Amino acid sequence: MTVRKSIVFNGDLGSGKSTVSVEIAKRLGMRRVSVGDLYRQMAQERQMTALQLNLHAELDQAVDGYVDQLQRDIAASGESLVMDSRLAWHFFTDALKVHMITEPGEAARRVLLRPSGPAESYTSLEEAKAKLRERSESERSRFIVRYGVDKARLRNYDLICDSTRATAAEVIEHIVDAYEGRLGADVLDQAPPLLLLDPARVYPTEDIATLRGLWDSEFVGEVAEAGDEALQPLRIGYTGEYYFVVDGHRRLSAALQNGFHLVPAQLVAEVDEPVVGGMSAVDYFAAHVRPSTIHDWEAAHGITLPLPEHALLGGDAVLAGEPGAGA
Numbered sequence: 001m002t003v004r005k006s007i008v009f010n011g012d013l014g015s016g017k018s019t020v021s022v023e024i025a026k027r028l029g030m031r032r033v034s035v036g037d038l039y040r041q042m043a044q045e046r047q048m049t050a051l052q053l054n055l056h057a058e059l060d061q062a063v064d065g066y067v068d069q070l071q072r073d074i075a076a077s078g079e080s081l082v083m084d085s086r087l088a089w090h091f092f093t094d095a096l097k098v099h100m101i102t103e104p105g106e107a108a109r110r111v112l113l114r115p116s117g118p119a120e121s122y123t124s125l126e127e128a129k130a131k132l133r134e135r136s137e138s139e140r141s142r143f144i145v146r147y148g149v150d151k152a153r154l155r156n157y158d159l160i161c162d163s164t165r166a167t168a169a170e171v172i173e174h175i176v177d178a179y180e181g182r183l184g185a186d187v188l189d190q191a192p193p194l195l196l197l198d199p200a201r202v203y204p205t206e207d208i209a210t211l212r213g214l215w216d217s218e219f220v221g222e223v224a225e226a227g228d229e230a231l232q233p234l235r236i237g238y239t240g241e242y243y244f245v246v247d248g249h250r251r252l253s254a255a256l257q258n259g260f261h262l263v264p265a266q267l268v269a270e271v272d273e274p275v276v277g278g279m280s281a282v283d284y285f286a287a288h289v290r291p292s293t294i295h296d297w298e299a300a301h302g303i304t305l306p307l308p309e310h311a312l313l314g315g316d317a318v319l320a321g322e323p324g325a326g327a
Contacts, residue, residue: 004094004095004096004158004179005078005080005094005095006030006079006080006081006082006083006092006094006095006096007021007024007028007030007082007083007095007096007098007175007179008082008083008085008088008089008092008095008096008097008098009021009082009083009084009085009088009098009099009100010085010086010087010088010089010097010098010099010100010151010157011098011099011100011101012100012101012102012104012107012132012136013107013111013132013135013136014102014106014107014108014109014110014111014132015100015101015102015107015163016100016102016110016163016168016171017084017098017100018034018036018084019168020100020163020168020171020172020175021034021082021083021084023168023172024082024172024175024176025081025082027172027176028082028176028179030080030081030082031079031081031082032081032082032083032084033074033081033082033083033084033085034084034085035067035070035071035083035084035085035086035087035088036084036085036086037084038067038070049121064142064146068087068091071083071085071087071088071091072091075088075091075092075093083095086139086143086151087143087147087151089156089157090147090149090156096158096159096175096178096179096188097156097157097158097159098157098158098159098160098161098175099154099156099157099159099160099161099193100160100161100162100163100171101160101161101162101163101164102162102163102164103164103198103201104129104132104133105125105129106164107129107132108122108125108126108128108129108132109125109128111128111132112124112125112128139151140152152240153270154193154195154238154267154270155192155193155267155270157192157193158178158188158192158193158194159175159178159184159188159192159193159194159196160193160194160195160196160197160267161174161175161196161262162196162197162198162201162262164198164200164201165198165200165261166198166261166262167261170261170262171262174196174229174262177229178194182229183229183264184233184264187233187264187266191266191267193267194233194264194265194266195233195236195243195264195265195266195267196262196263196264196265197234197236197243197262197263197265198261198262198263199252199255199256199260199261199262199263200256200301200303200305201243201305202234202236202243202244202245202252202263202265203242203243203244203245203285203289203294203297203305203308204244204245204249204252204289204293204294204297205244205245205246205249205284205285205288205289205293206245206249206288206293207292207293207296208293208296208297208300209296211249211250211253216250219250219254220253220254220257220258223251223254223255223258224254224258228255228258228260228261228262228263228264229264231251231254231255231263231264232248232251233248233264233265233266234247234248234251234252234263234264234265234266235247235248235265235266235268236248236265236266236267236268237267237268237269237270237275237281237284237285238267238269238270238271238281239271239281239282239285240270240271240282241308242285242289242308243265244284244285244288244289246268246269246275246276246284247268248265251263253300253301256301256303257301268281269281269284285308285310286308286310289308289310289311290311291307291311294307294311
């Protein structure tokens with residue numbers, strides 16, 4: 001098992017990474033460093049919003065240069081710590097690299113509810129959602145140009161954790177278990193990242209009628225007794241926006257029926273990577289995820305999945321490629 005000394009956090013704005021990193025640092029007795037706090041202080045000193053400072057940093061390399069050198073120095077020191085930073089994963093080599101995600105509307109709601117300061121404030125949910133997206137894209141573009149890395153690429157990280165419905169306590173417990181080797185050790189060692197996804201946000205790729213044994217109450221009861229951490233990881237594809245099942249519908253269904261907020265998974269293909277037969281994750285999703293597939297899955301599990309653009313435009317297109325496994 002790979003031994004990692006530090007834990008570094010990147011994540012969506014509003015994903016709760018600050019709250020989680022603070023509590024994990026306390027639990028593990030580590031020092032915590034927040035680059036976000038530093039940027040907010042720099043923004044206030046310049047009488048800017050956080051977004052304005054990001055845009056300014058695209059033109060003034062001194063802003064990033066100061067923070068980058070700080071992170072390099074900390075990484076080189078060898079100290080075991082918890083780092084809350086959008087780029088620490090790029091500078092640290094022996095850390096558990098955690099990327100936290102959440103549904104954009106939920107992220108905006110959280111940000112809107114927290115106390116605002118002169119560096120960032122929003123007047124409505126829609127404004128918060130739009131500004132968070134703009135700020136994230138500004139950072140992403142800057143990092144691609146300046147460092148040649150894409151913060152949105154999942155394979156940059158060891159652990160992806162969805163905080164949309166999971167409580168802070170649940171997220172903390174799962175991350176600590178992964179850090180200490182009790183959760184997903186095989187995936188983390190051999191084929192990271194380990195995904196901890198909200199099962200209510202994962203799309204099916206097969207019609208319910210073809211998924212024999214899906215509603216086996218005995219299996220659902222066994223999963224309930226064992227808990228989400230005991231599930232064999234699902235095999236998941238990612239389009240850059242949506243997560244979908246390649247293998248593991250039965251396990252995903254059991255997780256939903258048991259009300260789990262997180263389910264472990266392994267990333268099979270991301271964006272343009274092939275899922276099967278040379279078909280990319282984006283193309284596989286478009287070919288297999290139809291409105292009827294989504295609606296039947298929603299009705300069976302009492303959840304709501306937003307219709308992707310291709311489903312809104314194209315309706316029930318004919319499936320292409322090989323079907324995903326249902327077990």
